[in-house]
Amino acid sequence: MSDNMKYDVIIVGAGVFGMATAFYLKQTDRALNVMVIDREGGAGEGNTCKSAAGIRNTFSSPENVILTNTSINKFEDIEKKGFGLNIKMCGYLWLMTDDKFKKSQDAIYAMKENGVDFSVLFAEELRAIPGLNIDNYSSDECQMMGLSRIKSGLLGKKCGSIDPGAIVSYYENEFKKLGGITKFNTKVESLILEPEEKLDIPGEPLVWQEPKIAGVRTANGEIYAKTTIIAAGVWAKELLDPIGLDAHIKPKKRQLFQVKGSSLEPLIKNCPGFNDLNMLPFTIIQKAGIYVKAEPREECIYVGCADNIGRAFNFDCEPERDYYENSILPVLVEVFPQFKNARLESMIAGSYAYNTIDKNPYIFKPMRDLVIVSGDSGSGIMKCDAVGRIATALYWGEEYAILYPNVPFKVSKLGVETRDVTFERFVI
Amino acid sequence: MSDNMKYDVIIVGAGVFGMATAFYLKQTDRALNVMVIDREGGAGEGNTCKSAAGIRNTFSSPENVILTNTSINKFEDIEKKGFGLNIKMCGYLWLMTDDKFKKSQDAIYAMKENGVDFSVLFAEELRAIPGLNIDNYSSDECQMMGLSRIKSGLLGKKCGSIDPGAIVSYYENEFKKLGGITKFNTKVESLILEPEEKLDIPGEPLVWQEPKIAGVRTANGEIYAKTTIIAAGVWAKELLDPIGLDAHIKPKKRQLFQVKGSSLEPLIKNCPGFNDLNMLPFTIIQKAGIYVKAEPREECIYVGCADNIGRAFNFDCEPERDYYENSILPVLVEVFPQFKNARLESMIAGSYAYNTIDKNPYIFKPMRDLVIVSGDSGSGIMKCDAVGRIATALYWGEEYAILYPNVPFKVSKLGVETRDVTFERFVI
Numbered sequence: 001m002s003d004n005m006k007y008d009v010i011i012v013g014a015g016v017f018g019m020a021t022a023f024y025l026k027q028t029d030r031a032l033n034v035m036v037i038d039r040e041g042g043a044g045e046g047n048t049c050k051s052a053a054g055i056r057n058t059f060s061s062p063e064n065v066i067l068t069n070t071s072i073n074k075f076e077d078i079e080k081k082g083f084g085l086n087i088k089m090c091g092y093l094w095l096m097t098d099d100k101f102k103k104s105q106d107a108i109y110a111m112k113e114n115g116v117d118f119s120v121l122f123a124e125e126l127r128a129i130p131g132l133n134i135d136n137y138s139s140d141e142c143q144m145m146g147l148s149r150i151k152s153g154l155l156g157k158k159c160g161s162i163d164p165g166a167i168v169s170y171y172e173n174e175f176k177k178l179g180g181i182t183k184f185n186t187k188v189e190s191l192i193l194e195p196e197e198k199l200d201i202p203g204e205p206l207v208w209q210e211p212k213i214a215g216v217r218t219a220n221g222e223i224y225a226k227t228t229i230i231a232a233g234v235w236a237k238e239l240l241d242p243i244g245l246d247a248h249i250k251p252k253k254r255q256l257f258q259v260k261g262s263s264l265e266p267l268i269k270n271c272p273g274f275n276d277l278n279m280l281p282f283t284i285i286q287k288a289g290i291y292v293k294a295e296p297r298e299e300c301i302y303v304g305c306a307d308n309i310g311r312a313f314n315f316d317c318e319p320e321r322d323y324y325e326n327s328i329l330p331v332l333v334e335v336f337p338q339f340k341n342a343r344l345e346s347m348i349a350g351s352y353a354y355n356t357i358d359k360n361p362y363i364f365k366p367m368r369d370l371v372i373v374s375g376d377s378g379s380g381i382m383k384c385d386a387v388g389r390i391a392t393a394l395y396w397g398e399e400y401a402i403l404y405p406n407v408p409f410k411v412s413k414l415g416v417e418t419r420d421v422t423f424e425r426f427v428i
Numbered sequence: 429m430s431d432n433m434k435y436d437v438i439i440v441g442a443g444v445f446g447m448a449t450a451f452y453l454k455q456t457d458r459a460l461n462v463m464v465i466d467r468e469g470g471a472g473e474g475n476t477c478k479s480a481a482g483i484r485n486t487f488s489s490p491e492n493v494i495l496t497n498t499s500i501n502k503f504e505d506i507e508k509k510g511f512g513l514n515i516k517m518c519g520y521l522w523l524m525t526d527d528k529f530k531k532s533q534d535a536i537y538a539m540k541e542n543g544v545d546f547s548v549l550f551a552e553e554l555r556a557i558p559g560l561n562i563d564n565y566s567s568d569e570c571q572m573m574g575l576s577r578i579k580s581g582l583l584g585k586k587c588g589s590i591d592p593g594a595i596v597s598y599y600e601n602e603f604k605k606l607g608g609i610t611k612f613n614t615k616v617e618s619l620i621l622e623p624e625e626k627l628d629i630p631g632e633p634l635v636w637q638e639p640k641i642a643g644v645r646t647a648n649g650e651i652y653a654k655t656t657i658i659a660a661g662v663w664a665k666e667l668l669d670p671i672g673l674d675a676h677i678k679p680k681k682r683q684l685f686q687v688k689g690s691s692l693e694p695l696i697k698n699c700p701g702f703n704d705l706n707m708l709p710f711t712i713i714q715k716a717g718i719y720v721k722a723e724p725r726e727e728c729i730y731v732g733c734a735d736n737i738g739r740a741f742n743f744d745c746e747p748e749r750d751y752y753e754n755s756i757l758p759v760l761v762e763v764f765p766q767f768k769n770a771r772l773e774s775m776i777a778g779s780y781a782y783n784t785i786d787k788n789p790y791i792f793k794p795m796r797d798l799v800i801v802s803g804d805s806g807s808g809i810m811k812c813d814a815v816g817r818i819a820t821a822l823y824w825g826e827e828y829a830i831l832y833p834n835v836p837f838k839v840s841k842l843g844v845e846t847r848d849v850t851f852e853r854f855v856i
Binding site for chain 2: 144145146147193197199201202203205206207208209210211241242243244245246248250252287288289290305307308309310311312313314322323326327328330331354356357358366367416417418419423425
């Protein structure tokens, strides 16, 4: 099929949401002409590959629990069937001060009600973690930084990490096996908004004309489709603002710092008692949203921070050494003193597409020929299988999507007018 | 008090939301040092004065009904006590095709349940409106524009219009009587985000420091306050994006076209049967969100259009003659042929601050010293009294605001995490 012809579906964005949606669309109807288009050179090369790629089902919103549970189940099945995703079920560990535990209590009760598998650990049990400072927080520095002793830990079991590039590749391969088409290195500049019947009056579509999305404009020309699906993450705003539709997300820079050093080795491969992998769980320390993720394959630890107030909403993607050194490291070395002798090896920055409203995805159809898949809020990878199925069900006009392996989910819950989700309270 | 001192409260924005909040704050505690700051030369000179300033309680969201009902009651009381607001309770009339009525049915039932006073009129009753074309829509032009015969009308009773400048002046006067301070011609350029305890490290507040809003930066220097309230309409985004907080609004251009001509006179002053004023109700025609508002004082009709898809989210405020001539007028002359001989006298454009999420206001406190009053969605004037009271209650940490004359409203309903409102389905 040449590009001058009309596709059944164009999907803008070859990240996890776009590729998962592409695959499930083709799976439901192999005859559908589906093309995924992306400005990068390959699938998952935008913000997907800049993710810390943690996977967890520890959410307080029942919707987020279903989306992650079913997606993680599918990931495990994919790997079991031979496609390597580098899944490491190392657990997620939240270190808690008394104060933090109290503030999280409602969210923790909600998780219990949602059937999430976790346990609460006493400080004594956390002493198994090499070097972890449990109760030595009386220094002036610690006081100044508001650090206090670790009283407990919350360990999520069905949690760990995945290779974000591998999961995108899985969907891309399956999509292509079914005849799906990808087009890379092609930036979508705008959506083609037209009246159903063109009259060649300036300013069309005029308010009395029926508007439609006819496809997309790229630097290399227009591409037409019966349905356009926007799965462009933070870039959705650039496509939707000009036509007056809201993707319900805000872009926020997130950085990952790769840290290496022999002092970190025990955390990476000699941290018994939390998982079969003998490694530190994905650990969120008790202050400021700082987290550490051990990566045995690369013999390193990735450090990130979910900062909130003060971190602008914008498209800035420059990693900042100062941020690591002044904001993260002073706290980190108090909690894990072994970072004092480790070195910052590399750093990377990407953008979260935050849904600041309720922190559940938005999947909706504001026009007959336009589907928007949005609002990953930094947890898109761990929800992508469910999101792809829900977007597909919405495309077909189904009331329910069937999530893996056989879990019905009401599509309209993630819509705008029909939205029916719970505000997510358990965020990093 | 000099500007080098610290105010108890700075309110950014002297529109209806800002001035109503300012007044109710001072009313609850006259000792509070409150300053309202605005870049315009006076109160209500931003988007407030560019409003069509319709007032109605015909909403499907019970929250919107309470906010408007109580505000309209207060407006009537203000006028009864001698402060002229140019209130005209002329009613709101939606002209309906069969199709439009069917699509609105759920919203209409919701209004009934909410106790909204309206009646459904048969087409025959609408013949009292001078010149209105009820059933002559068989021409090619009408077919092309998707116009069809009017089958019914929905007339909201507790509806009409108000002088937006007058209601702002009322709050400003009362605020000043209590010793409130205004500062005009002063643009707030940014919020002062600082750590609770400054250490003079670059990049403060660092993630481990407690952040606070210390006040605002203007071209003429910094102004400090214990609490900052953002009531800046569409401009809230400019202040909040840099610190990573979401005002939950999108800016959308809205235009008003002032039309004059002797052919319009019967609509303005000889349209019996709908109200005591002998004038056309604020009328929404059956297509494309076009509305007309008679203004006897100026002997004119204002025409507007709540266009949706295709109208960009941006700060453009240039009125467009072409839009009136190509988009609005072709439809308008089919419904009200007398517009054929009327002339476009002037035009104006402003920005709605759309809450695209659920179309109820957002009033929340994301930090201990920051209150955000937002999301008017083009119905801010008709809700301003309630909004000012709710923002005041939030400032004081009250669970309930008492709306006029004595209606409790749970403050947390309009918050973010605790949000509990119904999606508004009855929009123009």
